[in-house]
Amino acid sequence: MYSISIEPESLMPRERLLLEGAETLSNQELLAILLRTGTKGQSVFSVANGILNSLESLHELKELSVQELQGLSGVGKVKAIEIKAMIELSKRINQSTYRQMEQILSSEKLAKQLMQHLSEKKQEHLLAIYLDTQNQIIKQETIFIGTVMKSIAEPREILHYAIKYMATSVIIVHNHPSGRAKPSPNDDQFTMAIKKASELLGLVLLDHLIIGSDEYYSYREETDLL
Template identity: 65%
Template sequence: MYSISFQEAALMPRERLLTQGAEQLSNQELLAILLRTGSKKESVFQISHRILSSLSKLTDLRYLSLQELQTISGIGQVKAIELQAMMELGRRIAQAETLEREQILSSQKLAQKMQQELGDKKQEHLVALYLNTQNHIIHQQTIFIGSVSRSIAEPREILHYALKHMASSLILVHNHPSGSAYPSKNDDQVTQHIKEACQMMGLTLLDHLIVAGQNYYSYREETDLL
């Protein structure tokens, strides 16, 4: 293990980050910075080393619950909460970067992505994906969970995020827990209603997808509504 004192162990990675950048630090050093302090028995470096050594791979850290984190000697409730918050923020940053890089080239490709997210949901989810002029997703928003017939999917909720993120177009996606991806009359109404609202705002409704298990329905592919 490390023979340096606790005070030195706590300061060294911070100093290295300042002078060399975070990318130059080891996983152990980064974790030590987040933990900040050790215990009476172990330095923060020793605790960091022990945590990382107990994992099969670094990504396993993300799946530890608050309770599991607190079973680790040297990790109390506050540190467990801070670690979970850090990991969730990292997950959201990674998700946002993926969305920014992702370009929608076909309804089938997007349907496959949304099948993974919504295919097994027990309630209907209405999701809007907002795109820039290059058809890159710049934001994904769950509009509501429940029945898509609710006030025929109020366009103000959908268009609010389009304006907020300066989108040029959008795609609606919702799931059918029944297992059938075939649209209902209400789905047709929703599509027409949102299309008209988008046109008034200078936006384009590119598609409305319905996913159900491994099946999907695309209004752009199957109808002349869009």
């Protein structure tokens, strides 16, 4: 009787994933698993490597449309659709993870979760997160999506849902499509208006978060307005 030992580096990505876990694989190996096959002139690893080398960062991959993915060497229509579907599913998993949080424990944790959803938006989105007395999330509502003619929501739109859901506190979140999280004078005025209106209803404005591409701004952490 004799045994054959297999060195980890000689394993194909699928076998490595089974034996060592997905987290041990490189970006190239993970993408190769999704692509499954290469082309007549390129192996699947060469195709995966070529795609990654054509991007400035991995983040850029999720911003590509199906048509743009098809423009990458070795990626046809079917592969482009599968990659896009994988990216969308991973985004929804991240969003679901946030929604399943039992409590809002910190502005930083909440902001980092919301970056998954808001940092890539090309228009301004304003969300309101309604909470109960234990800071448990009751409901999240998209209050407003920016247009050319309008760039901010009215306090009454936010407070309408607070009354509907019998919330005791609320967190306001909006993104800056420019990628910078620095608040504007309009953001300051809006925060003060929401705080004042909330207090009239006995509602606590816990925070107003501004989401940038890779940063956030918390009014509770950075100012004495809240």
